[in-house]
Amino acid sequence: MTKMTTLADLASARQAKIAAAGTELPAASYPMNELAQALHPASQHLVIEEVIDHGPAARSFVLAPDPSRGTSQLAPFQPGQYLSVRLRIGASYLTRPYAIRSTPKEAAAGHYVLTVKLVENGVATPYMWDHWQVGTPVTTSAPGGELFYEPLRDARQLVAIAGGSGITPFYSTAAAILDGSLDAELTILYGSRKADQVLLGEELATIAAKTPKVKLVNVLSEEERPGFAHGLIDAALIKRFAPAGDYSVFISGPTAMDRFVTKELAQLDLRPGRVRHELTGNTARPDHFAGYPLANADQTFSLTVHTRGQVVTIPARASESLLITLERGGIVAPAMCRSGVCSVCRSQLLDGTVFIPKELDHRRAADADFGYVNPCVTYPTSDLTLAVPVPDYALEFE
Ligand SMILES: Cc1cc2nc3c(=O)[nH]c(=O)nc-3n(C[C@H](O)[C@H](O)[C@H](O)COP(=O)(O)OP(=O)(O)OC[C@H]3O[C@@H](n4cnc5c(N)ncnc54)[C@H](O)[C@@H]3O)c2cc1C
Numbered sequence: 572m573t574k575m576t577t578l579a580d581l582a583s584a585r586q587a588k589i590a591a592a593g594t595e596l597p598a599a600s601y602p603m604n605e606l607a608q609a610l611h612p613a614s615q616h617l618v619i620e621e622v623i624d625h626g627p628a629a630r631s632f633v634l635a636p637d638p639s640r641g642t643s644q645l646a647p648f649q650p651g652q653y654l655s656v657r658l659r660i661g662a663s664y665l666t667r668p669y670a671i672r673s674t675p676k677e678a679a680a681g682h683y684v685l686t687v688k689l690v691e692n693g694v695a696t697p698y699m700w701d702h703w704q705v706g707t708p709v710t711t712s713a714p715g716g717e718l719f720y721e722p723l724r725d726a727r728q729l730v731a732i733a734g735g736s737g738i739t740p741f742y743s744t745a746a747a748i749l750d751g752s753l754d755a756e757l758t759i760l761y762g763s764r765k766a767d768q769v770l771l772g773e774e775l776a777t778i779a780a781k782t783p784k785v786k787l788v789n790v791l792s793e794e795e796r797p798g799f800a801h802g803l804i805d806a807a808l809i810k811r812f813a814p815a816g817d818y819s820v821f822i823s824g825p826t827a828m829d830r831f832v833t834k835e836l837a838q839l840d841l842r843p844g845r846v847r848h849e850l851t852g853n854t855a856r857p858d859h860f861a862g863y864p865l866a867n868a869d870q871t872f873s874l875t876v877h878t879r880g881q882v883v884t885i886p887a888r889a890s891e892s893l894l895i896t897l898e899r900g901g902i903v904a905p906a907m908c909r910s911g912v913c914s915v916c917r918s919q920l921l922d923g924t925v926f927i928p929k930e931l932d933h934r935r936a937a938d939a940d941f942g943y944v945n946p947c948v949t950y951p952t953s954d955l956t957l958a959v960p961v962p963d964y965a966l967e968f969e
């Protein structure tokens with residue numbers, strides 16, 4: 572008959588094992604944790620290695636890891652993803668997303684390239700023009716964003732529709748197709764007002780000349796020129812240049828362009844799930860969205876913020892998003908996409924009323940029910956109180 576194991580037996584066996592164990596402490600770090608940290612670091616500490624001018628209003632910044640501040644390799648990414656750059660400008664802690672214009676292969680070799688357009692009356696870009704030079708330290712997030720080719724989700728033929736600086740994610744996609752690391756076909760429809768506003772035009776044309784898998788169509792709305800299409804990127808133009816068969820459409824540009832193209836795409840009878848969007852820029856004009864209470868437009872309300880165990884009250888312009896108000900008020904607020912998509916800025920509205928443009932409201936139903944908002948696309952319509960979480964990178968602004 573087998574002997575039954577009693578609780579007392581188990582306890583003494585356990586004591587014997589403990590007594591026989593060595594005195595060495597278990598490993599403080601595990602390979603799986605190290606891999607997760609390399610793939611998704613909370614922060615990347617980089618340094619500017621080169622600055623390239625593209626005329627007076629655009630620059631590329633070549634960034635390398637800065638081991639002296641703890642980053643020895645760059646996080647991998649999918650062509651089309653972006654980094655959120657963190658800047659301390661005066662009393663403001665700002666984030667701004669920039670698509671990685673270079674390829675994943677170049678990141679593995681130690682470089683990211685960001686190509687930035689100078690924005691008149693902007694905040695971050697004039698600061699970069701004045702302060703970013705070779706040797707300047709830069710801190711960013713890990714790569715993020717959804718504007719990349721995923722074979723399980725997207726058709727292998729991609730139509731990329733870009734406006735202004737929205738071309739950068741597609742540059743990376745085109746370059747990755749050329750270097751053989753991305754198996755897709757890309758038709759770029761790039762809209763600009765005039766030929767001298769086309770960003771990276773020659774570089775893109777060089778890529779397109781080297782591979783039949785990348786086609787480039789520059790579309791000028793205010794100028795007619797040989798070699799360029801003329802007009803707006805409407806349904807007829809998309810139909811004219813889109814490939815035969817099934818294709819996915821990726822749109823990257825300002826809100827006005829995105830809205831126009833989205834309406835045009837509705838005429839094309841695309842399969843569901845075939846359109847992806849990324850807005851490039853702050854949604855600075857809430858009054859351009861349907862339903863905005865226009866009587867509010869010039870008002871300034873009072874925003875009480877609960878953050879880091881403190882309560883702070885700052886003025887909140889009706890015309891600015893709550894995220895911009897927080898940044899202007901010197902509060903470190905979490906953010907990545909700045910366009911209502913990622914929910915990194917998610918905060919709890921404790922009191923007051925707000926306007927959220929319908930087309931930018933991507934909250935889960937439960938968030939909406941329990942009073943959570945994404946401050947990057949939320950505008951005050953009364954005095955209000957907001958609980959803002961502290962990001963884990965709160966001390967990592969340059
Ligand atoms: C996913 C994504 C990818 C992008 N990729 C690129 C890219 O590759 N290249 C590129 O050039 N751009 C890109 N952008 C746009 C970029 O993130 C910035 O919006 C752009 O560079 C303009 O920044 P800016 O601060 O100069 O101007 P704005 O963001 O227009 O700054 C002006 C705004 O700042 C507010 N403001 C004024 N004073 C303060 C203050 N003290 N504190 C805080 N806010 C204040 C004002 O209200 C105003 O709305 C991308 C955007 C997104 C969303």
Ligand code: FES
Binds near residue numbers: 911917947
């Ligand atoms: S920063 Fe992405 S939703 Fe606000």
